Amino acid sequence: MDISTEVETERVVFVTEDGEPTGETGPKLASHHAETRLHLAFSCYVLRRSDRALLITQRALHKKVWPGVWTNSVCGHPAPGEALADAVRRRAGYELGLPVLDDLECVLPKYRYRTPPFQGIVENEFCPVFAAWTDRDPAPNPEEVGGWRWISWADYTQWLQDPVTDVSYWARDQFPQLKDKMPFSEL
Template sequence: MDTMTETESERVVFVTEDGVPTGETGPKLASHHAETRLHLAFSCYVLRRSDQALLITQRAQDKKVWPGVWTNSVCGHPAPGEALEDAVRRRAAYEIGLPELADLRCVLPSYRYRTPPFEGIVENEFCPVFVAWADRDPEPNPAEVGGWRWVSWADYAQLLQDPGAGVSYWAKDQYAQLKAEEPFSLLGQQNFGA
C-alpha cells in the first residue's frame, strides 16, 4: 500500500448510483452538508476469534457527523485511487489501532444508504461492508473513538433496537442485510469458527 498524504486521504471520491467513480473528488469535511453528493465509503465489522464477539465503537464527541453514537468497528472513505481493502486497513490502524486485521473480506459489496439530516448534515454513501477478525483488544485513537466494547451478536441486535442507545443510522440499516450473511448468520452457533 502506498503512503497517502494527509490531503489525499481527506478527499472523498464521488460515484454513480452503481458505485463507479465519476473522476471527481471533494474535500471530506466540505463535501458533507445538507446536499451531500453520493461518494464512496466503507464500513467494517471486526470479530474476535476467541468468542465471536463483535467490536463496536462509540464515535468521538468531536466528530462533525454523528458524534457520540455507537456504531460498527470502523468506517471511512478511501482516498482517490486507493483500493477499498487498503483503505479499511489504513483506517483500522488509525482509528482503532488494529492494523493486522485477518481474513478481511467484503460481505455487502453494493450497500448504499442516505441518512436523514443530522445537525444539517446528510450522509450519502455507496458503502461496501467488510468483515475481519482480530485476536486482541483495540488501541483506539481518542480523536476518532470515544469508547469501545466487545458484544455478542445477540446483544448487538438488542442494542440496535433500543431507541435510547444512541446507535448510528447506518449500523441499524446494515444489520438488516448482514444478519443473513456469513459469518454473521452463524454467530452464536456452538462450533462456529472451530
Template sequence: MAVPDDELIVLLTEDGQPTGTAPKLASHHGDTPLHAAFSSYVFDASGRFLLTRRALSKKTWPGVWTNSCCGHPAPGESAVAAVRRRLAYELGLHVEIDEIVPLLPDFRYRAELDGIVENEICPVFGVRVNSEPVPNPDEVEEYRWVSWPVADRAGLSPWSLLQLDELEGHPAITTLLPTGEARR
C-alpha cells in the same frame, strides 16, 4: 493525530462510477454528493463484535455508537486497503488482507442528522482480529465488545441499523465466528 483537512473523498455517479474528488470536510453538509465509503465489523476470536462510539469532536454523528470502523477510500485506493488503513489509524488494529471478508458489497444509504447528510455507496466488510484495540481519541470516544447478533440497537448510527438488519443471519458472518458457532 487528527485527519488532515485536505483529505479527499471519491465522488460517484448513481451507478457507482468515480467522477472526481472533493475535500472530505467541505463535502459533508446538507447536500452531500454521492461518494465512496466503507463500513467494517470487527470480531474477536470469541465471536464478539467491536462496537465503537464516535469521538465527540467528529463533525458527523459525534458521540454516536456505531459499527467498529468506517471511512472513505482515498483516490485510487481499494476499499479493502482503506479498511486496513482506517483500522490501524482509528483503532490501532493491524490486519492482513485475508482477514477482511466482504459482507455487503453493494450497500448504499443516505442519512441526515443536524443538517449533515451522509450519501454513500458503502461496501460492508467483516474482520477477524486477535488483539485489543488501542483507540485514537480523535476518532473513537470509547468501545465495547458485545455479543453477536447485536441485541441492543438503541442509539446506534443509522447506517449501522440498516447494515445490522442485512447482516443478521448473513452466511459470511459464520466465517468470522468461532468454528461451529452458528448464530441466528
C-alpha cells in the same frame, strides 16, 4: 505529514448510483453537509476469534459527522485510487490501532444509504461493508473513538432494536442485510 494536515487534505471520491467513480473528488469535511453528493465509503465489522464477539465503537464527541454515536467497528472513505481493502486496513490502524485484520471479506458489496439530516449533515454513501477478524484488543485513537466494547451478536441484535440506543443510522440500516450472511449468521 502530520495528522491535522492529513485530515484537512483528505478527499472523498464521488460516484454514480452504481458506485462507479465519476473522476471527481472533494475535500472530506467540506463535502459533508445538507446536500452531500453520493461518494464512496466503507464500513467494517471487526470480530474477535476467541469468543466471536463484535467490536462496537463510539464516535469521538468532537467529530463533525455523527459525534458521540455508537456504531460498527470502523468506517471511512478510500482515498482517490486506493483499493477498498487497503482503505479498511488504513483506517482500522489509524482509528483502532488494529492495522492487521485477518480474513477481511466484503459481505455487502453494493450497500448504499442516505441518512436523514443529523445536526445539519446528510450522509450519502455507496458503502461496501466488510467483516474481519482479530485476536487483539484495540488501542483507539481518541481523535476518532470516544469509547469501545466487545459485544455478542445476540446482545448487538437486542441493542439495535432498542429505540433509545444512540446508534448510527447505517449500523441499524445494515443489520437486516447482515444478520443472515456469513459470518454473522453463525455468531
